[in-house]
Amino acid sequence: MLSSDMIQLMWIGLLETLYMTVVSTFVAYIIGLPVGLLLYVTDKDGIKPHTAINQIVGGIVNILRSVPFIILLVAVIPITRAIVGTSIGSTATIVPLVIASAPFVARVVESSIKEVDRGVIEASLSMGASTLQVVYKVLVPEALPSLIFGAAIATTTILGYSAMSGFVGGGGLGTIAINYGYYRSQSDVMLVMVALLVLIVQIFQEIGTWISKKCDKRIK
């Protein structure tokens, strides 16, 4: 049986994981949403094509996306130290999580926006909408269900990343799984960690799907 200390530890781990995931997702969206929109707008078929911006931003996104998270995690330690003061613990882990997931979020956003019917964009331009108006009055609201669905995917991906950060003392459920489940071979702890992670992913995904459907007016 798990000791009450262990359960206490797991509870804190759970809260840490949720904290990392939610804050990282939030910050990743603050960066990734505008970048994704920028990628869409400046695309050669976008509403304001701009090859240079598109290729530079797209290039950065691709480079960051191609670095495996576990390597990025270690590589950005100096940056993390500079920002947070330490590279250990859940707050510190938010930095690599954001760096790794913002480009991912940007692509997820871009692909959601691409689903918006060209005709609708055309119609708003014909009514005299500016580029900015098209973005916040047409692209975002029209793609909202898809954006929310994408956010659920992003959240669960970031949750997975946060667990990985356990290897370098990132805190949360990941750290517990590694310290107890792996180094001390406490398979019961490992099992509970895996179960918890699966459960959280399920919950996030279900909530995302539900809200996405709920706000989609295309469903009769």
Place this chain on the structure above:
Amino acid sequence: MYCTLKGPYRKIWAKQGGTTKQIALVLDEFIKDVFFAQERRTNMSKSPIIQIQNLNKTFKSGENTVMALDNINISIERGEIFGIIGLSGAGKSTLVRCINLLEKPTSGRIIVDEQDMTKLSERELRKARQSMGMIFQGFNLLMQRTALENVCFPLELAGVPKSKAKIRAKELLEVVGLTDKENAYPVQLSGGQKQRVAIARALATNPKVLLCDEATSALDPTTTQSILALLKELNQKLGVTIVIITHEMKVIEQICHRVAIIAESRLVELGTIDEVFRNPKTTAAKKLLYPQGEHVEKFTGKGKFLRLVFDGSSTDRPIIANMVLKCGAPVNIAFADTKNIDDKIFGHMIIQLPDNPATVQRMLNYLDEEQITYGEEE
């Protein structure tokens, strides 16, 4: 009197309970409308609202360049319903999209309401676009907004306060007959209803011009009729100039005053419906107007073939029957394609005359008497 009051008048009338004192209000509105209509009519004598001058448009896709429009010149008068017809790929959509500069002309000028659209700054262009409505084959409504919110949309873009926009949007939904659907989302509307919302939306900013790109092509015949009737009514009531793009003859026949035929990127004919449909000059136009026609070479037999052209003046007389009776010899109708426009007959018919020269002469005399245009077919 009550039942003849329309829209806003009726509202005022109803609100005031029809007291004598307030009849003045209704009259006031009425006089205002009459006055504006008059003003619009005087405007019609002014310069054309749309002038397309030496318009060229080429698309570059990789190595290839496609010439979509080749030196188009068209003037569209204020208050008219102008049709543009052509086969698929002729360049019709490109042409309307050039009018509001959704497509940037490669060369040439687009003058709308005395403003050269190609010379405007981005801000001025957006302003100019607000004075032009556009409707599309696919309706292009915002799927996440209700009908009312869709109609509010162009007003929001123009910076009209929300509450004001809402009042105006309600008025417009009433005009297009959709008061009961204001809170419906596009997915809950039929095609015809969606197009009505789109029309209301296009009219929200009081545009001088309404551009319609295949606005009825996705609708069934009955719904098409009702949408065309609505457009005609809006043209008469509001004096809005309407440009209609279509590949359907029927649409043009029904509501257009003048028509331009576009074939393979060029303007091949332009004129009133009567002129163009009575006597299409170019093969491209003939092909479009009479898609089954022009297969005369298939006809065989000894007698001469004669093409009769109906120009709308011979409605009430059964020409062929009378000719047969009068000349005492039958004719063979080899081909006929006639249309009824405004209760006048337009089109052409190919008949095979008898072998007897004397009878033929009598028949030709008869046609001359009846002032029917005819020509011999090979």
